[in-house]
Amino acid sequence: MAEGSSGSEFTLDSIRKSLIRQEDTIVFCLMERARFPMNSALYNQSLDLVPGFSGPLVDFIVQETEAVQAKAGRYVNPEENPFFPDNLPPSLVPNSNYSQVLHPGGASININKAIWDMYLNQLLPLFVVAGDDGNYASTAASDLSCLQALSRRIHYGKFVAEIKFRDAPHDYEPPIRAKDADELMKLLTDERVEKMVKKRVEKKAIVFGQDVSGSNNTDSKHYKVDPSVVARLYDEWVIPLTKRVEVEYLIRRLN
């Protein structure tokens, strides 16, 4: 089930290892998107660039890509959640045997609208330069990689919540029955781990984002994505949204 895991191990430790691995993917995706300027025409609601499609070009590219990926079975995987879930075609390929560790109620949790809004309206302007180079299709492909990586990480909260519940059902059952979201939030929060995550992603942006040359000199002042933006991304959005998924999952856990 988890990225890079055999599927047989389901522990908080193995889930956290997967979240750490996903940080690399997220940092590299952001660095790829930073190769292009803002290209705001891509996101413009009123520029109908595709004949017969009404809406921003980025919507067209994401919807069409998700449709192909759905046919190839992407959304059968409980780790994946589409940005445009309405009218997706069914999978045409034989089902892979994903281990069904989640409670069935988890399948209805999809907070991609909030992730889309955060990414386009708040995050992008923090790490891409202004301008338009006309590379809309490549820019949108890069946006989709970032969005999918962020969505996977944030919805991984379902697996985190499941294992936390299994490890301490007696602690979680009373607030679940009382539908006490605040108490659940307190129970699942681990501030020590959050602090480590924020420090580590900032460091990854420093290490991965340097220009590497053949000599011993690296340019340590210029990073492909500002490391403080990556730390802020996790602090303000990734961690809080992951915890929102965890709470939403737990609230449904005993249904």
Ligand SMILES: C=C(O[C@@H]1C=C(C(=O)O)C=C[C@H]1O)C(=O)O
């Ligand atoms: C994901 C977890 O749950 C919470 C969310 C965290 C995160 O999004 O990085 C970190 C610690 C917890 O507060 C976890 O415990 O690992």
